[in-house]
Amino acid sequence: MSALAGLFRKEVYHILRDRRTLIVIVALPILQVIIFGYAIRTDVDHVRLAIVDPAPDPVTLAIRARFGAAGVFEDVALVPRIEMLEELFRRGTAQGAVVFEAGFAERLARGIPTGLLIIADATEPNTGSIVAAYATAVVQGYQQDALPPRGAVRIVPSVRMRFNPTRESSNLFVPGLMAFVLTIISSLMTAISLTREKETGTLEALLVSPLRPWQIILGKVAPYLAVGFASVVGVILEARLVFHVPLRGSLGLLLLEGLLFILVSLSLGILISARTSSQRVAMMGALVGTMLPTMLLSGFIFPLESMPWPLQALSVVVPARWFVLVARSIMLKGVGVAYLWRPTLVLLAMALVLLTASTRAFHERLDQ
Amino acid sequence: MRRILFLARAEVLHVVRDRATLAQVLVVPVLQLLVLSNAATFLVTNTPTYVVDFDRSSLSRGLVTRFRASGHFRVDEQSESPELANEALLRGDATMVLTIPHDFETKIMRTGTAAIQLAVNAEKGSAAGIVQAYASSIASDYALELAASRGASAGGSEAPPTRGAPRIDLRVRSWYNPALNYKYYMVPGILVALVTLIGTLLTAQNIAREKELGTLEQLNVTPMTRGQFIAAKLLPFWGLGMLNLVIGLLVAALVFGVPMRGSLLLLFGSAAVYLVAALAIGLWISSVVDTQQQAMFVTFFVMNVYLLMSGLFTPIDSMAPWVRTVSQLNPVRHFVTISRAILMKGAGFADIAQPLLILTIFGAVTLALAIRQYSKRVS
Numbered sequence: 002m003s004a005l006a007g008l009f010r011k012e013v014y015h016i017l018r019d020r021r022t023l024i025v026i027v028a029l030p031i032l033q034v035i036i037f038g039y040a041i042r043t044d045v046d047h048v049r050l051a052i053v054d055p056a057p058d059p060v061t062l063a064i065r066a067r068f069g070a071a072g073v074f075e076d077v078a079l080v081p082r083i084e085m086l087e088e089l090f091r092r093g094t095a096q097g098a099v100v101f102e103a104g105f106a107e108r109l110a111r112g113i114p115t116g117l118l119i120i121a122d123a124t125e126p127n128t129g130s131i132v133a134a135y136a137t138a139v140v141q142g143y144q145q146d147a148l149p150p151r152g153a154v155r156i157v158p159s160v161r162m163r164f165n166p167t168r169e170s171s172n173l174f175v176p177g178l179m180a181f182v183l184t185i186i187s188s189l190m191t192a193i194s195l196t197r198e199k200e201t202g203t204l205e206a207l208l209v210s211p212l213r214p215w216q217i218i219l220g221k222v223a224p225y226l227a228v229g230f231a232s233v234v235g236v237i238l239e240a241r242l243v244f245h246v247p248l249r250g251s252l253g254l255l256l257l258e259g260l261l262f263i264l265v266s267l268s269l270g271i272l273i274s275a276r277t278s279s280q281r282v283a284m285m286g287a288l289v290g291t292m293l294p295t296m297l298l299s300g301f302i303f304p305l306e307s308m309p310w311p312l313q314a315l316s317v318v319v320p321a322r323w324f325v326l327v328a329r330s331i332m333l334k335g336v337g338v339a340y341l342w343r344p345t346l347v348l349l350a351m352a353l354v355l356l357t358a359s360t361r362a363f364h365e366r367l368d369q
Numbered sequence: 370m371r372r373i374l375f376l377a378r379a380e381v382l383h384v385v386r387d388r389a390t391l392a393q394v395l396v397v398p399v400l401q402l403l404v405l406s407n408a409a410t411f412l413v414t415n416t417p418t419y420v421v422d423f424d425r426s427s428l429s430r431g432l433v434t435r436f437r438a439s440g441h442f443r444v445d446e447q448s449e450s451p452e453l454a455n456e457a458l459l460r461g462d463a464t465m466v467l468t469i470p471h472d473f474e475t476k477i478m479r480t481g482t483a484a485i486q487l488a489v490n491a492e493k494g495s496a497a498g499i500v501q502a503y504a505s506s507i508a509s510d511y512a513l514e515l516a517a518s519r520g521a522s523a524g525g526s527e528a529p530p531t532r533g534a535p536r537i538d539l540r541v542r543s544w545y546n547p548a549l550n551y552k553y554y555m556v557p558g559i560l561v562a563l564v565t566l567i568g569t570l571l572t573a574q575n576i577a578r579e580k581e582l583g584t585l586e587q588l589n590v591t592p593m594t595r596g597q598f599i600a601a602k603l604l605p606f607w608g609l610g611m612l613n614l615v616i617g618l619l620v621a622a623l624v625f626g627v628p629m630r631g632s633l634l635l636l637f638g639s640a641a642v643y644l645v646a647a648l649a650i651g652l653w654i655s656s657v658v659d660t661q662q663q664a665m666f667v668t669f670f671v672m673n674v675y676l677l678m679s680g681l682f683t684p685i686d687s688m689a690p691w692v693r694t695v696s697q698l699n700p701v702r703h704f705v706t707i708s709r710a711i712l713m714k715g716a717g718f719a720d721i722a723q724p725l726l727i728l729t730i731f732g733a734v735t736l737a738l739a740i741r742q743y744s745k746r747v748s
Contacts, residue, residue: 021663022662022663022666025663025666025670026666029666029670032670033670033673033674036674036678036692037673037677037678039688039689039691039692040677040678040683040688040689040692040696041677041682041683042683042687042688042689043411043683043684043687044687045684045686045687046687047686049686088720090544090545090714091710091714091715091716091717091720092710092716092720093706093710096686109537114537114538115537115538116538116540117537117538117539117540118540118541118542119539119540119541119542120541120542120543120544121541121542121543121544122544122545123543123544123545123546123547123549124545124546124554124709124713124714125554125684126411126412126543126546126549126550126551126554127411127412127499127684128684128686128687129543129546129549130499130502130543130549131498131499131502133541133543134502136541137539137541140537140539141539143537144537144539155481155482155483155509155512156432156477156482156483156484156485156508156509156511156512157482157483157484157485158484158485158486158487158501158504158505158508159484159485159486159487160486160487160488160489160501160504160505161486161487161488161489162489162491162497162501163458163488163489163490163491163492164490164491164492165491165492165497170687172492173492182673185669185673189665189666189669193662193665197662277389282387282389282390282393292566292669292672292673293401293405293559293562293563293566294401294405296676296677296682297405297408297409298405298408302409302682302683303408303409303410303411303682304411304413306413306414306415306416306417306464307410307411307412307413307414308407308408308410309407312404312407312408315404326461329492330461333492334459334492336459340459340460340461
């Protein structure tokens with residue numbers, strides 16, 4: 002046991018002596034959550050609108066005024082012909098356009114169907130649909146107020162946005178960001194620490210010591226677990242204080258789950274380094290292997306339900322997917338263990354499997 | 370020139386000899402492109418829906434059927450208990466609860482107006498707005514359908530509500546991507562991300578590795594100038610990046626059918642400029658730091674910022690104003706914009722001149738920085 006304590010001490014010294022790396026490890030997640038909290042949003046609250054009005058008249062002016070009053074549209078161009086829109090769209094000057102037919106008011110007064118075309122830049126389909134929906138709502142609003150229909154049936158949906166009534170992007174993305182940032186930092190930490198020992202040859206010394214493989218791994222994981230936990234606390238504080246993300250559930254539970262999740266990520270890093278030979282391969286593995294998949298398959302930006310089923314199935318093995326679920330549920334829904342036992346068990350199982358697999362990998366190394 | 374080529378050849382051999390690195394550089398990106406492009410979608414299909422139908426009339430059943438048939442909703446469970454519905458929402462089994470009050474049919478028959486309630490799990494925020502929009506449009510389509518059938522059953526005594534009345538003929542068009550296919554938008558973006566990630570990582574750890582191994586000292590005593598040194602380090606990875614881009618674009622065209630409306634020559638010309646900028650950042654990082662570990666951490670940070678602030682996944686227009694301004698300094702943002710404009714919108718040189726100019730300046734500045742930083746090591 003004293004050998005294990007010695008290994009602990011050595012690791013703690015390693016971490017503490019390399020101040021620059023320590024600062025990076027603790028500060029990086031906090032810094033990233035700040036930046037990305039402001040950057041990763043999907044609200045469409047500012048639409049650059051071009052207007053094609055070949056012959057302005059009272060009705061087109063009234064509709065244009067409604068677009069102005071809607072609050073989300075900014076007029077960037079007023080052109081007389083539809084052909085002139087192409088260039089505005091190609092350069093990204095305009096995102097949407099409203100095209101009025103000539104003689105708009107007159108045709109309308111005579112009861113002839115009067116053409117009004119809404120064009121949205123659907124390069125990014127989500128924004129495109131939202132822009133089209135906003136513009137449609139403005140025109141329909143005008144139609145309902147100024148030209149009421151006769152004998153219609155209306156079904157009025159009253160909508161409640163549960164758990165995040167304002168649909169604040171930061172409430173959604175900040176808990177997800179926690180998971181994302183923590184995975185990569187943690188798996189990178191242990192991956193690098195172990196491969197460095199391999200490259201400098203000190204791992205051989207550890208392997209011939211009386212320490213058993215599981216003890217080596219424990220000695221590597223435990224100190225970093227403390228560092229990772231400090232990041233978790235920092236990130237949660239920041240979510241509360243900077244982004245005002247609600248914390249409706251238990252803080253204790255969130256911290257425990259965070260600790261469990263850090264353990265999984267650290268073990269992942271150990272496994273990567275146990276299986277690779279050089280720092281370069283280990284880091285490329287840790288980064289290329291975890292960064293994009295975690296970004297995309299954790300459900301942190303893109304909803305998992307929308308993915309084809311093979312990808313949904315694949316996402317099951319991404320640890321961050323489970324922690325994103327847990328963090329959002331605790332913070333936004335305020336649910337407890339009764340609802341979260343499944344993801345918690347999955348994370349526990351992942352930790353066990355990864356730790357066992359890396360211990361195995363060390364045994365194999367001893368055999369060589 | 371010969372010196373540059375010699376050193377460049379050494380770098381190529383380093384990459385080619387190491388099978389693991391070669392696989393990471395050439396195979397992994399293609400795999401990721403193939404798999405991840407399917408993941409990046411905000412489109413909402415098959416939203417799990419819980420129906421609480423208090424009315425149980427033919428009209429309420431008709432409404433539920435419309436929801437089912439739309440393809441956007443999947444009705445998993447149905448009961449008359451709001452508690453069970455709430456439970457499903459909390460567990461995450463349902464994303465939306467549709468509640469139809471008991472007087473739904475009566476009200477429509479008598480007054481023509483009835484209410485329904487939609488509770489959407491807005492925790493999945495980006496999706497929630499779209500779910501709501503789909504649900505509302507299904508409800509209003511159903512209302513129109515009912516109005517039409519009511520008009521018909523009234524024996525035509527009342528004119529159909531549309532004819533004769535002043536009417537705006539509203540049409541909506543989605544330019545550049547009428548099928549709203551997310552892959553067309555994401556594949557070029559993810560390709561740029563992968564090329565950048567790999568190029569920057571390889572260059573960032575390159576000089577740091579030579580420092581650790583001590584071979585940098587040997588290079589320092591050769592008659593090579595610092596400009597030549599940086600050029601030799603840049604060249605092979607630049608070639609690799611272009612190769613990655615060609616392979617990736619082939620995959621994009623053949624597997625995903627991404628439209629290529631603009632000039633490929635223009636695209637590769639911009640890529641050539643862009644890669645210099647991206648790789649010079651890697652080299653600069655590499656000459657600032659002492660160890661490969663530090664190089665990786667810094668690169669990791671820079672890449673994260675680059676990718677998540679580039680408008681690759683979430684639109685630049687949605688970002689906080691200060692982030693939007695800062696992101697002007699992000700070369701990935703400009704190249705993502707350029708490649709999407711060329712491929713999807715068929716943009717020409719004049720359309721992309723501004724971002725291209727920024728990239729050129731950016732490349733020149735970072736290259737100068739990298740050369741200067743390296744010379745400090747020599748002195």
